Amino acid sequence: MSRFCAVVVVLLFCATTFAAVSKQPQGEHKSRVVNENLSKSPHEVDGVHNPEYDRDALFGEESKPLDSASAEDRLTQLGILTDKMDEDRDGYVTPEELRVWLKKVHQHLVNTDARKTWAEYELNPTDTLSWEHYNRHMVGEDGEYEGEDEETRTSHLTRDKRRWDVADTNHDNLLSIEESVAFFNPESDPKMHDVMVKETIEDMDKNHDGFVDLEEYIADFWKPTGDEQEPEWVKSEREEFQKRRDFNQDGKLDEAEVKAWILPSDYDYNEAEVQHLLSECDVDKDGRLSKSEILSKHELLIGSSATNYGEALTDHDEL
Template sequence: MRLLIDIIYSALVLLAIGVALAIPKPDEKDKKDRVLDNDLSDKEHYQNEGHNAQYDHEAFLGEEEAKTFDQLSPEESRRRLGVIVDKIDGDKDGLVTQEELKDWIQYTQRKYVTDDIQRQWQSHNPEGKDKITWDEYKQRVYGFMDDLDPKELEKDEEGFSYQNMLRRDRRRWDVADADGDSALTKEEFAGFLHPEETGHMRDVVVLETLEDIDKDKDGKVSLQEYIGDMYRGSQGEEEPEWVRNEREQFSAYRDKDGDGFMDQEEVKNWIIPPDFDHALAEARHLIYESDTDADQKLTKDEVLAKYDLFVGSQATDFGEALARHDEF
């Protein structure tokens, strides 16, 4: 979510400053978790007053599979889309229902999380032990800090601080550490990496979100801070329509007690909306956009006719040689 980007979803995998497992800055890392409860993509669904098909692309395929489709030619990605439609059609009646589409979207999201946990567990635990200690994780991810000048660890002009990231990761680690032994099992590590998937972990992400947006550190989010988290226009520039809409959303729905701020509970209601099913909402959206005969079901032809909506890839003709999956 929009939010915290890979606090949002990944707890940082990085080894040293010059190594690819390097720690991203908060504006890269911290947006993915802005809206939790299994938001389906870290992209904005509506952007610059228009619909952002990349959100649907990732929601429908899952983040990793979407990257694969982005490298395929239009012809190959259409062929694969047809194969996927056959998989979604569980009862093989030639029609994709809202329920079948919702189940598919939930499956892609679970697969992304499961695969990411397995990949990071193996990366951080090459010896295959039952637990990873905090000291082991800290050394692997933050060990490079030992060689930095202390000034490099403090906040830069953008407010970024390695020390703050280390502190926040330790706090999240402690919340995930159910038995308090400073070491995480694979299940506990999953909660550390993907707190949006673990009920008792969600409050820490709410706190992280509040800390990121609350620039004056008064413990609450003002309208200015809320808008500033999403939009930084040039002085004198007219605000886009979507920004004006967000101002109205803040006053009408986010700031429930009308005091001009969001407190921690109001931030929680924003990023973890109760009783909202993202997969169902996305399934309804995709059917609405694609259902030409208005029967609330999709044929393969209807899906393929909306190819850009479902797989909207940034396809080139140079991608067909990339890794293929057996199911295709």
């Protein structure tokens, strides 16, 4: 169910989240924390900030290459977006205007992704997706469950149906394109969060007692080979489990504790992006961004030909 486990990809303006997964020595640490990542590009590469993350977040995937564009064209494109963010046309982009922009562009991405998914199922936007159609798609040729043994396939479809029933708000066993957003991207809809918690526990709960104990927690992201000694970062994870995850100190995580872990409520990703943008671009530290301040960061926000990367929205007029 890899398509379901992907975190929602948010198309936003100049972003660098603080929720990226740190690189671990063996490079196999699987974070279960659901982050509202703003790009499919990793936030860090070998511990260093990845500029492609910012550029993805600024222009998103519905884009055209800008690596061969002139500096003037790049500045023009960035200027157009800056003007759109400045809703009151006073020449400055305030933190509140940034927050509104983030929500607007995120919704644009959600709608675009939904249309792409519908096209995969050969549906028009006004059509509904039936459970039977979904089943055929998943188990058929090139489907995600093609080639799986019957037991595994049945297990996956059982989980999918549970998720389907929650996303299907009018209980007609059909998903509209709007309902499909919750099904395919459950992290984006609070009503789906309990289902995500159950799925996480099922993935990790090897002794089938309905909980995640310490060893199951560790085994989810580190499996020793041969006589390999436990690295320091794994020891730190043990301490994290014992001191921060296991609230009631009973040696295992229940649903509430897993939810607090994978869906932290004490971090606002949009607000983090607003503050990051201000820290990067607000040269005069007046708490807002002038157009010139944003344009002065065009290499950071758009990229240069040296990186062979640069994208701009082709459909920015919709924003």
